[in-house]
Amino acid sequence: MSTRQAHGSQAARIIVVVADVMAIILGLWILMYLLDANRANDLVKVVHDVARWLAGWSHDLFTFDEAWARVVAGYGLAALVYVLVGHAIAGRLRRY
Numbered sequence: 001m002s003t004r005q006a007h008g009s010q011a012a013r014i015i016v017v018v019a020d021v022m023a024i025i026l027g028l029w030i031l032m033y034l035l036d037a038n039r040a041n042d043l044v045k046v047v048h049d050v051a052r053w054l055a056g057w058s059h060d061l062f063t064f065d066e067a068w069a070r071v072v073a074g075y076g077l078a079a080l081v082y083v084l085v086g087h088a089i090a091g092r093l094r095r096y
Helices: 003-034 042-054 067-095
Strands: none
Touching: 003 042, 003 067, 042 067
16 A cells, blocks of 8 residues: 555545544434433533534425424434535545
């Protein structure tokens, strides 16, 4: 393995980890929302704030009547996009 490939592989791993952590945070917020987590709890506040920032572009993208459906669709879409894009970029980096 050449030095260039090693750097590409390392960068790919970092990108995958970052994308996966972003998706986990979004998934955690969906789970907390569905389980009606205590919004006064500091951990719940932090997870919600970070998830809201990560899903800023997809928040309230869908207009379902039920709030839980909007949360699952909006935050779930963001998580899916981060995973797909992150893994696609990592795959490209590993090839070069």
